[in-house]
Amino acid sequence: xxxxxAPEEPVSSGDANLLGDFLYKFFRFNLTTIPxxxxxxxxxxxESGGRMLTNVQPTRxxxxxASSGSISIGTNLEDRFLEVKGLAxxxxxxxxxxxPSDILAKDQYExxxxxxxxxxxxxxxxxxxAIRLSEPDxxxxxxxWSVELSAGKSTKEILIGFRLNCFSRNYDFEFNNSxxxxxxxxxxxxxxxxxxxxxxxxxxIIQSASDAEFLYDLISNKKRxxxxxxxxxxDNFDALVNYAGLAYSLSGxxxxxxxxxxxxFHLSSLVGKExxxxxxxxxxxxxxxxxxxxxxxxxxxxxxxxDKVPIVxxxxxxxxxxxxxxxxxxxxxxxxxxxxxxxxxxxxxxKARLSALNEKKSSNDDVLRxxxxxxxxxxxxxxxxxxMALQEEELRKEIEAERDNYRAQLYAIRTRVEALESRxxxxxxxxxxxxxPTSYDEISAWVEExxxxxxxxxxxxxxxxxxxxxxxxxxxxETLSLLAGEYRKVCLGxxxxxxFEEVISHKHLDMxxxxxxxxxxxFGEEYFIKWRDRKLFLxxxxxxxxxxxxxxxxxxxxxxxxxxxxxxxxxxxxHLTNRLT
Numbered sequence: 001x002x003x004x005x006a007p008e009e010p011v012s013s014g015d016a017n018l019l020g021d022f023l024y025k026f027f028r029f030n031l032t033t034i035p036x037x038x039x040x041x042x043x044x045x046x047e048s049g050g051r052m053l054t055n056v057q058p059t060r061x062x063x064x065x066a067s068s069g070s071i072s073i074g075t076n077l078e079d080r081f082l083e084v085k086g087l088a089x090x091x092x093x094x095x096x097x098x099x100p101s102d103i104l105a106k107d108q109y110e111x112x113x114x115x116x117x118x119x120x121x122x123x124x125x126x127x128x129x130a131i132r133l134s135e136p137d138x139x140x141x142x143x144x145w146s147v148e149l150s151a152g153k154s155t156k157e158i159l160i161g162f163r164l165n166c167f168s169r170n171y172d173f174e175f176n177n178s179x180x181x182x183x184x185x186x187x188x189x190x191x192x193x194x195x196x197x198x199x200x201x202x203x204x205i206i207q208s209a210s211d212a213e214f215l216y217d218l219i220s221n222k223k224r225x226x227x228x229x230x231x232x233x234x235d236n237f238d239a240l241v242n243y244a245g246l247a248y249s250l251s252g253x254x255x256x257x258x259x260x261x262x263x264x265f266h267l268s269s270l271v272g273k274e275x276x277x278x279x280x281x282x283x284x285x286x287x288x289x290x291x292x293x294x295x296x297x298x299x300x301x302x303x304x305x306x307d308k309v310p311i312v313x314x315x316x317x318x319x320x321x322x323x324x325x326x327x328x329x330x331x332x333x334x335x336x337x338x339x340x341x342x343x344x345x346x347x348x349x350x351k352a353r354l355s356a357l358n359e360k361k362s363s364n365d366d367v368l369r370x371x372x373x374x375x376x377x378x379x380x381x382x383x384x385x386x387x388m389a390l391q392e393e394e395l396r397k398e399i400e401a402e403r404d405n406y407r408a409q410l411y412a413i414r415t416r417v418e419a420l421e422s423r424x425x426x427x428x429x430x431x432x433x434x435x436x437p438t439s440y441d442e443i444s445a446w447v448e449e450x451x452x453x454x455x456x457x458x459x460x461x462x463x464x465x466x467x468x469x470x471x472x473x474x475x476x477x478e479t480l481s482l483l484a485g486e487y488r489k490v491c492l493g494x495x496x497x498x499x500f501e502e503v504i505s506h507k508h509l510d511m512x513x514x515x516x517x518x519x520x521x522x523f524g525e526e527y528f529i530k531w532r533d534r535k536l537f538l539x540x541x542x543x544x545x546x547x548x549x550x551x552x553x554x555x556x557x558x559x560x561x562x563x564x565x566x567x568x569x570x571x572x573x574x575h576l577t578n579r580l581t
Contacts, residue, residue, distance in 0.1 A: 064175075065164040066329050067183060067252045068338045069199060070157055072191035080190075081153045084160070085129060087189060088149050091182040092116060092133050108349075117342065121349040126154040130345040142169035147180050148342045160186060161339040162252070177322035178249040187251040195223035201251035203231075203243045206259040212266040215257055219271065219285045225332040227325045228255040228285040232264055232277045240280050240306045241318055254325040274444075274462065279303050282317075284324060287332070292459040292530060299324070343380040350376075414453050414565070436477045440465045443473070447480060455484035455567040458529050470573040471551050479509060479542055479556055483567050487511075491560045491567075504542070514541035514557050515578060523577045529570040531561065538570040550574045 074080045085104060093099050096115055103109065107120035115135060121128040130150040137143040144167045152159040162183050166175070184201055186192055192199050197218055206215050219228050229250070231243040237258055247256035259267065259277065268276035274295045277283035282301040289298070301321075306314050332338065350373040432450050437443050444462050447455060457465075470476065486503055489495035504511060514520070517537050520527035527538050536559055544554040550573075557571040 060169075061165055061167045063163060063330050064166050064177075065162075065179065065253060065326050066332070066335060066339045067162040067179075068160060069192050069194035069252070070159050071186070071193070073156070073158060077153065077156070077158070081127075081129075081151065081158055084151050084158060084186070084190070085131075087185055088131055088151075088182060091185065092131070095133060095135060117346075119342065119346040119349050121345055121352065123352070126152060128152045128340075128345055130340075130342050132342040140168075140175075143167065146342075147182060149182065150340060150342070150345060160192070162186075163339055163341060176319065177326045179251050179253050183253075184248070184251040192252060194226075195221055197221070197224075197255075199252055199255070201248050203247040204255070204257040205237065206230075206257050206263045206267075207237075208263060209266045212259070212263040212270065215259070215263075216267060216270040218255060219289050222288065224255075224289075225287045225328070225338075226254045227287070227328050228257065229321055229325070230257045230259055230267075230277045230283050230285065232280050232282065233258050233260055234280065235260055240303065241282055241314065241321075246318060246321060249322055250325050253329050272459070272462070274459065280307070282306075282321070284321065286328060290530075291463065294459070294532075346380070417453065432481070437473060440468045440473060440476075443477065443480075446477070447484075451480070451484040453566070454488055455480060455569065458531070458568055458570045460529060461569045461571055464571055464574070468573050469550050470554055472554075475544060475554060476556075476573050478507065479544075479554065480569070482507070482509070483542070483556070483558060483569070488565070488567055491562075492565060509542055509544050511540070511542045514538055514576070519578075526571075526576045527557070529559075529568070531568060536561075536568075538576075548575070 071080070071084065082104070089099060089103060096111075099116075100106070100109075103118075106118055107122070109116065109118035111117070115133065117132045119130045121130075128150055129152075130148065132146055132148045134144060134146040137145060146163075146165045146167070148161075148163040148165070150161040152161075164180060187199050188201050204211075204215065206212055215228075215230070218224065229243075229246060231239045231241055231246075233239040233243075237260060239258060243256055243258045246254075250256060261278075264276065264278055268278070272291055275283075275285075275291070275293065275298060277300065280303045284299040286298055301317060306317055336344070354371060354373075434446070434449065437446050443465055444457055447457055468476075482504060486495060486500050490497055490500050501511070515527060517527075517539070520537065528535050529538060530536075538557040538559050540558040540560070542556045542558070545552050547553045553575065554573050555571075555575050556569060556573065557576060558567055558569045560566075561568050
């Protein structure tokens, strides 16, 4: 394989590789409780005349990228820590010009114009050094950026946290998504790793079965929080998107791999056909991958969408991929612990200095200055938390609006399709296309072709079909057709239950509840499926035959999804566990 190599040993055990855990260990308190200190400060300000009114439009901030990892310590931990600090300061000096000659030794620093801030948190457990650079956007008036880098040094490792924030008076958050050079330099100059995998500014080249297995291990890694972008190529590794450019612009923010046809075929055998990538398409494998995921969760871009289109459209697809990777980076669990913000580190450091002064019984002037620092840090942290909450609320509304829009479009299309199907049925036309399957391998594709929008096989059901031994494939197909047709009409109120019971009775089928939900819990997850991020109970059950021999007994477990007017089949054609089995 190319750049990726083999998985490394995990850089640390458990969740100890979270920078925020340093803060918690250092102070034994949750940072989110600290901002209460600024309440008294504001109440006193109010006594002297309250807040001033202004017609200046407030600046809105948005976190656009977050990354974390660890770097190898080399032969000397202290030297490597200085190298990391030096790399960050070199990047900043190229941005704002000369820095103080002793800047590398400074624990705290604030540039006169406020564009550069440094903070250091020191305790018996280790050190966190944090730096923040703020600069205006060269192209968009009223917009600025801040780059935050934190490096945590313990006795045996160096942990890295990175944040990119955008500030805009005009709420203009549209930009080309590409990681700042300082993060790319960290990835390129050091052995930058996370959850046991080395990150790179170059794409992984997947060209053999062992490479595909390596990629599958990465995709299915439960600790992975980055997108894994897999680009399908021809035998010469020619692709329809610039995967080298994607890897470069997403250094440290995503995994990018190029895969040839033979390795792609092997990957398909591991992830399943529905979750594979093929024929020069692109698939984005999102975090928390499961073979039971709906294929739509892991975006697939087909060849026909990017082949023979204007270059501007293809570049737009690449930008959409980068934008999705940036978004996923800030939606990870425990973000505040994995990547503490600069204001979090500063708040902890000012609190530590205040505590140290009180213990030493320092002069009132020193204590007062430390209290003011702590209050200002608490105010900044509170404002940052409020900004993040506003951002999350805005994104939630955007996602809900997008979901409602797609749902409305889907409903309109479904209504039109069903109206056309009704006309065809009244005219005596056969609605099913093609012949019915004669083997279980053909059922999934047949269902998708004939019952789209009416009935869907959950990934667990598709997996069960691979090992099915029930003797009559035709009966299985007929049962699915009845569920997608007549039973769905019952659920929609378009057919009486008694009529449906009569139909299935003629076919020697019987429908009932699967099992009580309380009893189902005795058997783990067997009777439950994950559907659209919800855990749902397979309440329905249709059967034929009473034998315990799976060759002669049919069972189909399903549920009705009212929001989408959809039958979801969770298991077939064999028994699930019950007290009898």
